[in-house]
Amino acid sequence: MRRVYLDHSATSPPLPEVVEAVRDALERFPGNPASLHGLGVEAEGLLERSREAVALSLGAEPSEVVFTSGGTEANNLAVFGAAWARQDPHVVVSAFEHSSVLEPARRLKESGVAVDFCPVDGEGFVRLDALEDLLRPNTALVSVVLVNNEVGTLQPVAEVARLLDRAQARWGRRPLLHTDAVQALGHVLFRVRDLGADLVTVSAHKLGGPKGVGALFVRRGVRLRPLVLGGDQERGLRAGTPNLPGIAGFAAAVRFWDREGDHLRDRLRQLSGRLRAGLQALGGLRWNTPSDVDRTAPHILNVSVPGLRGEVLVHRLEQEGVYASTGSACHSRRAHPSHVLLAMGRSKAEAVSAVRLSLGPETTEDDVDHAVAAFRAALEDLRFLVRS
Amino acid sequence: MPRFAYNVGVRIYMDYAATTPTDPRVLEAMRPYFTEVFGNASSVHSFGQEARAAVDRARRTLAEALGCQPSEVVLTSGATEADNWAVVGVALAHEAKGRHLVVSSVEHRAVLEPARWLASRGWEVTFLPVDRHGRVDPDDVRRALRDDTVLVSVMHANNEVGTVQPVAEVARVARERGVLVHTDATQTLGALPVRVDELGVDLLSASAHKRYGPKGVGLLYVRRGVRVEPLLRGGSHERGRRAGTENVPAIVGFGKAVELALADREAEQARVRALRDRLVCGLLELEGAVLTGHPSERLANNAHLCFEDVESESLLLALDLRGVAASSGSACTAGSLEPSHVLRAMGVPRELAAGALRLTLGRWTTQAEVDAAVELVREAVAELRRALPRARSTARG
Numbered sequence: 001m002r003r004v005y006l007d008h009s010a011t012s013p014p015l016p017e018v019v020e021a022v023r024d025a026l027e028r029f030p031g032n033p034a035s036l037h038g039l040g041v042e043a044e045g046l047l048e049r050s051r052e053a054v055a056l057s058l059g060a061e062p063s064e065v066v067f068t069s070g071g072t073e074a075n076n077l078a079v080f081g082a083a084w085a086r087q088d089p090h091v092v093v094s095a096f097e098h099s100s101v102l103e104p105a106r107r108l109k110e111s112g113v114a115v116d117f118c119p120v121d122g123e124g125f126v127r128l129d130a131l132e133d134l135l136r137p138n139t140a141l142v143s144v145v146l147v148n149n150e151v152g153t154l155q156p157v158a159e160v161a162r163l164l165d166r167a168q169a170r171w172g173r174r175p176l177l178h179t180d181a182v183q184a185l186g187h188v189l190f191r192v193r194d195l196g197a198d199l200v201t202v203s204a205h206k207l208g209g210p211k212g213v214g215a216l217f218v219r220r221g222v223r224l225r226p227l228v229l230g231g232d233q234e235r236g237l238r239a240g241t242p243n244l245p246g247i248a249g250f251a252a253a254v255r256f257w258d259r260e261g262d263h264l265r266d267r268l269r270q271l272s273g274r275l276r277a278g279l280q281a282l283g284g285l286r287w288n289t290p291s292d293v294d295r296t297a298p299h300i301l302n303v304s305v306p307g308l309r310g311e312v313l314v315h316r317l318e319q320e321g322v323y324a325s326t327g328s329a330c331h332s333r334r335a336h337p338s339h340v341l342l343a344m345g346r347s348k349a350e351a352v353s354a355v356r357l358s359l360g361p362e363t364t365e366d367d368v369d370h371a372v373a374a375f376r377a378a379l380e381d382l383r384f385l386v387r388s
Numbered sequence: 389m390p391r392f393a394y395n396v397g398v399r400i401y402m403d404y405a406a407t408t409p410t411d412p413r414v415l416e417a418m419r420p421y422f423t424e425v426f427g428n429a430s431s432v433h434s435f436g437q438e439a440r441a442a443v444d445r446a447r448r449t450l451a452e453a454l455g456c457q458p459s460e461v462v463l464t465s466g467a468t469e470a471d472n473w474a475v476v477g478v479a480l481a482h483e484a485k486g487r488h489l490v491v492s493s494v495e496h497r498a499v500l501e502p503a504r505w506l507a508s509r510g511w512e513v514t515f516l517p518v519d520r521h522g523r524v525d526p527d528d529v530r531r532a533l534r535d536d537t538v539l540v541s542v543m544h545a546n547n548e549v550g551t552v553q554p555v556a557e558v559a560r561v562a563r564e565r566g567v568l569v570h571t572d573a574t575q576t577l578g579a580l581p582v583r584v585d586e587l588g589v590d591l592l593s594a595s596a597h598k599r600y601g602p603k604g605v606g607l608l609y610v611r612r613g614v615r616v617e618p619l620l621r622g623g624s625h626e627r628g629r630r631a632g633t634e635n636v637p638a639i640v641g642f643g644k645a646v647e648l649a650l651a652d653r654e655a656e657q658a659r660v661r662a663l664r665d666r667l668v669c670g671l672l673e674l675e676g677a678v679l680t681g682h683p684s685e686r687l688a689n690n691a692h693l694c695f696e697d698v699e700s701e702s703l704l705l706a707l708d709l710r711g712v713a714a715s716s717g718s719a720c721t722a723g724s725l726e727p728s729h730v731l732r733a734m735g736v737p738r739e740l741a742a743g744a745l746r747l748t749l750g751r752w753t754t755q756a757e758v759d760a761a762v763e764l765v766r767e768a769v770a771e772l773r774r775a776l777p778r779a780r781s782t783a784r785g
Binding site: 005007010011012014018019022023026027028031034035036037038040066069070071072073075076081098099100101102103104109146187191200205210211213227229230231239240241242243244245246266311314315323324325328 | 399401406407409410412416419422423426427428430431432433434435436450463464465466467468469471472490496497498499500501502505535558595597602603604605619620621622632633634635636637638701704705708711712713716719728
């Protein structure tokens, strides 16, 4: 049976040049980059070339890129690292962050740190007015995701930065701005300095890179308390032998997107538009992703079939060869309503009826049409379950 | 034995304790998980389930190697993360019992630095002394234990000098007092028997890339029922103990690497030990060469010596020019001019410690390489000593 993979936001198939880069690193660069001998120096060379590629893609200096074991670690490092490096910190995170931002924030709160969760509106955008009201003279960190991983909305991070500038004008101290750009990298054009962000999380495996590697952009001069201690790697911000094959694969993925990105972003937009129109024609759906192309990522669509549980629909779609998800894979094992949709004001019933479709570079028009047909077949079969 | 590309040609790799080349058979096992089986192991659909099944298989292999249940193996990004997590995670989870830790003074920095961080936050840390061979005395552990001690961490074998610690005895002493025991087995999994019940430990760290597996993956064994506060939060991965999308190909590679190492562990250890002994005998013929570490209780692949009147970093560079990849100690502190904390703890005089050389052998080391290495070290040491008086007189002048 034809298999149409529409779960790129969970993980994406590694690109052929990524697989090649990983293999090459494993075979030809066996050294430890920290070793002083030739094999170490060669490994370090590959590490630094890879760092330059990731920095270039972010619009950062190479020394501002700290490699981690993935987006989750980078988000934990940003939140804990910023809070622990400061006295009496106050932390603000949006209510629909990925759980790798939310859970560290909740842990800080448990241990006595002042933490506020900024509300989002019904369309899936952080409420800037509410955010501004939450800022205090001792606010140390504000974390707002760049592209929400479930609904694909593009957050006004640069506008958040302006609010922080105003806070600085008022209190003489600017809170650090962190943005989780895991779903954005490649899919949305951004430069860290245009965002005004001090800390930016990225991950390789969401854009065709390998699993097990990510990075945190740490703007020059920003102090963080490391999460993983015990070595001088990554300027002391992240100890441990670097995952060189993973890092080389990450660099290959960002080079691919830097080269092909303009064309791919257009194509993803066109394909998701086609998918949206096809599903819209089926009727009876409620969109959780707004239709505004300027304020959404081009590859994520989230839709609810009111009255039908998301996982039932996902399983039925899989029988048609279409692979989607109900939301974040990180919590797929627990059947609970999406915290993202609840934060957007959806009812519990609506929040358990969501399906996320996410596209990637290898997605074709035929795939999209197949997905629409699968949706139609699934809905015909399952309508009887829907209670009005 | 599959060919290792860097074994042919001019280079002699003798830094297997820093990292090992990934075995081609491991790479082959990983390959499908970069291509057709690329799913997120947490996804409920079949792409995810295929990835999940591979992770579970690897976890079973690792659990069998350790003699524990698969549910007690938590996969991490490496041993550094596992060590950090063990120390900080136990300390935070058992704060109600007390805020005292006992760690040996020759631990890897991945244990020492989290312990020092806790010390800066109000915990008390006792650093255990070692004898001149680098061994911890279980009686010192007994004396260090208090009612408010929550963790003892003593590594299985030292990464610099290769000394094997009496972990089982240490664990017995600690457990009599109801104190949890962690051991860093990064250098030993696949080399020595590493069975958690024989060692009597509650937590154990290990890494793939020290045993011909890929970089970027390791594990923490956590005995059932032992509470550890997570280090990485934000997902229900690894039963809620370690958040983050599973690094499926690397985990598969880790499983394969350990399986391969265990298949011929004893024969391979005997082979490497014979080569190491030949190497040490050859090097001890050099004037002013002293063997560091324990004469018998040491890793089979470890040769660690100190040379009088030689400066370590110069020796490494001279050897590198001659095609020998070696180290002065830990790669994680390479470049530091301070004498190693391990040698200091062993009481090695500063002048001697400054001339440290670690040569660590492995799967692709041959006798011809060992013999060549002895000659090349002899040459390099002689060259540096010839240059030395000049350097000294220049300094004085």
